[in-house]
Amino acid sequence: MRMTVPRLALVTLVVVVLSCAVRRADSQKPARVPRLWDEEALRDWAMPLAGLGVPPSFESSASYYARPVDNLRTWPVYHPRFEPPGYREELLRKGPQPLITLESLHTAQDWIEIGRVVFESLDTPASRTADPAVLAHFTSAESVDRHRDAHHDVLTRDGILLDYRWVVDLDGQLKLSLSSCFGCxxxxLDDGSLLVGAPSNYDLGDSEATGALLDSITIGPGLSPGERFYAQFGVPWRDDDPHARLRSLSAEELGRELGQPDGAPPGTMFARFNGSPLHATRMAxxxxxxxxxxxDATATHRHRGPEDLARYAILVEYADSTAFGPYTMLPASEPLARVRPPDEAMLALALYLESLEPAPSPHPFDARARRGEAVFREQxxxxxxxxPHYTNNLLVAVDEWVPPEPRASELSPRGVGTDPGLALYTRKGTGTxxxxxxxxLWYRGLYEHSGSVGSLEEWFDPARLEPEHVSGGWxxxxxxxxxxxxxxxxxxLPAEDKQALIAFLRTL
Ligand code: HEC
Ligand code: HEC
Structure with missing residues (x-):
């Protein structure tokens, strides 16, 4: 969709700047849009869970495709001081706009380009609200500023408030919602620019308006706080499930157990549905x-091509698994989402994501880095x-888990002995x-599957093996x-070799 109004050209421009690092497409224009939530394709997609022996179950194709389609484009939310004059009036005048129209996609590049729009545009539909109190907060510079700091409700250089979106809903109302993929x-980066696709390092502010947006997407609103916690994170097939103890707690008690600082910088970790605040995942x-x-860090799903990536996007925003073998974690009356996105939008999103390469490192490949490359080889x-990708794409089984059958083509013959928590005690736990x-590595921020490490120096410091270690990460x-x-x-390694190795790793 082309913007014709000059004022809104600004929006388009901002978006182009954000994506300047995208590599030009070498992918093909899809010959057709496949049915993504296809039972045949889903069958071998997810990996079996340790201790359960089977993968999570998926919503049936029939039930998924019976949902109403949500095909709405959303727009950036500006800090009120940066909002172009007449911006919101213009959005209202144009009315609800489709996120994607198949007829406008002619070339492979068109698909990638609209995929970028989808990535930035996707919001959490259940959070859309026209609540005057929420809108009043986001249209008052003073109110927004009161809840902003270096890590919360942050702005881009162009004054766009990250983590929120405007959307003109089908009822013609302008609504505010929470951003999806883009926000995490x-x-x-240090110079104030945004690196799209890299793990986030900013979080939502603590205003009442944001609280209201979050309340609207509470999982299992009909459940008690402890039951809601267990529905999200419990692992019923484990006798030693660490989440079971928290099931009977009140909101206050849960707050005491989980509301403590966890060491990670704001916005860098997320305990999603089927993850765990006790064994958290870093933003990917x-x-x-x-x-x-x-x-995923625990290899929850195969990535056989763009369609699997599109399925993953559907999974996390619209159709996460709530059933595991004989265990059902959420009552059928409390589904995670009620709409579905157009398949073509998710395919375009996947084609765009597959076009993103790691950003070139600003660290020079100098004599020290060259020495480090030699250490890398020697070690x-x-x-x-x-x-060239610095992974053999194999899976490493955690020490406490023996794979039930040999999977030589997928499993590394050597273990690494890292903390087994995420791989065993969560519903993302594949044992690997x-x-x-x-x-x-130079921009990733946190290292290790749970982001337990705050720098490469710490990753290569033997002091981290000691129980007294104070980690720089989660x-x-x-x-x-x-x-x-x-x-x-x-x-x-001797200190000099170690520094050289780290210098080399920062160039990758
Ligand atoms: C609230 C934060 C959040 C949102 C929203 C979110 N993600 Fe993620 N995403 C994560 C985290 C955390 C992980 C790491 C999970 C893990 O390792 O188990 C992840 C993992 C992924 C992965 C796997 C990456 C890898 O290296 O294997 C993909 C792909 C992905 N997300 C795509 C998306 C897309 C597409 C959307 C929007 C539909 C989205 N995510 C929305 C937090 C988020
Ligand atoms: C036997 C296989 C194996 C060998 C050998 C190995 N690694 Fe790793 N490496 C892994 C695995 C598996 C992880 C992820 C561990 C986890 O998250 O629990 C990892 C993680 C890392 C990370 C953290 C990456 C991130 O994003 O969290 C760095 C850095 C790293 N390795 C560098 C090295 C260097 C340098 C060497 C040689 C000195 C090396 N590795 C040798 C398997 C290996």
Whole structure:
């Protein structure tokens, strides 16, 4: 869709600047749009869960496609001081706009371009609100500023307030909503620019308006606080499930257990449905996703091509699994979402994401980095992290788990002994961690599957193996010190070699 009004051309311009690092497409224009939520394709897609022996169940294709389609474009929310004159009036005048129209897509590049729009545009439909109190907050510079700081309700250089979107709904009303993919998968760099697709490092502010938006997407609103917690995170097939204890707690008690500082910088971690605040996941880096054979730190799903990536996007925003073997975690009366996006929008989104490569490193490949590359070779890091993508795409079983059947083509013959929490005690727990790519380490921020490590220096510091270690990354709610075990490669190198190795890794 082309913008014709000059005022709104500004919006288009901002968006183009954000995506300047996108590599030109070498993918093909899709010959047709497949049915993405297809039972045949879903059958072998998810990996079996440790202790359960089967993958999560999926909503049936018939039920998914019976949902109403939500095909609405959304627009940036400006800080009131930066909003172009007449911006919201213009959005209202144009009325509800489709996110995607198939007839306008002619070339592979058209698909990628609209995929970028979809990535920025997707919101959480259930959060859309015309509540005057919410709108009043976001249209008052003074009110917005009162709840902003360096990490919350942050702005782009152009004055766009990240994490929120405007949408003109089918009823013609202008509504505010929470941003989806973009809010968790774009990163503010030190120079103030945004790196799209990189893990986020900013979070929502604490205004009542934001609270109201969040309340509207409460999972299992009919459940007690403890039951809601358990519905999101409980692992009923484990006798030693660490979430079971919290099931009977009141909101206040849960707040005491989980509301403690967990060490991670704001906006860098997220305990999503089927994850866990006790074994959290760091925000993922989507740049370079094309080269990864599995999705998620625990390889929950295969990545066989763009259609799997599109399915993953559907899964996390619209159709997450709520049933696991014999266990159903949410009552059927409380579904996670009630609409579905057009298949073509999710396919375009996937084609766009597959076009994102890790951003080129600003760190020079100098003599020290060259020395570091030699250390990398000598230490045989490339056994698991071979160039050019610096991953062998294999899975490493955690020490406490023995795969029920040999899966030689997927499993690394060597373990790394890192913390088994996420891989065993969550519904993302496949018993394995994948070997991550080392490209883009320079901007990634947190390291290790749960983001337990705050810098490469810390990752290669043997002091992290001790229980008194104070991590520079995520520690867990209320945890002050803990060991970060495993992956002892490179820990005992002489100081100079270690610095060289780190210098090399920062160039990737
Ligand atoms: C509230 C934050 C949040 C939102 C919203 C979100 N994600 Fe994510 N995403 C995450 C986190 C955290 C992970 C890491 C999960 C893990 O490792 O288990 C992740 C993982 C991923 C992965 C796997 C990356 C990899 O390296 O394997 C993809 C792909 C992805 N997200 C795409 C999307 C898309 C597309 C959307 C929008 C439909 C989206 N995400 C919305 C937080 C979010
Ligand atoms: C046996 C396979 C193996 C070898 C050998 C190996 N790694 Fe790894 N590496 C892994 C796995 C698996 C992880 C993820 C562990 C986790 O998150 O629990 C990882 C994680 C990392 C990370 C953190 C990446 C991130 O985004 O969190 C870095 C950096 C790294 N390795 C560098 C190295 C270097 C340098 C060497 C050599 C000194 C090396 N690795 C040797 C398998 C290996």
């Amino acid at each position: 998968h774009s990163r503010r 880096d989507l740049r370079g996703i094309r080269h990864r054979a599995f999705l 045989r890091c490339a056994d698991c992290h071979p160039p 961690y994948r070997v991550p790519s080392l490209r883009g 520690r867990g709610p209320g945890v002050r010190t803990r060991a970060i075990p495993g992956h002892e490669f490179g820990l005992r």
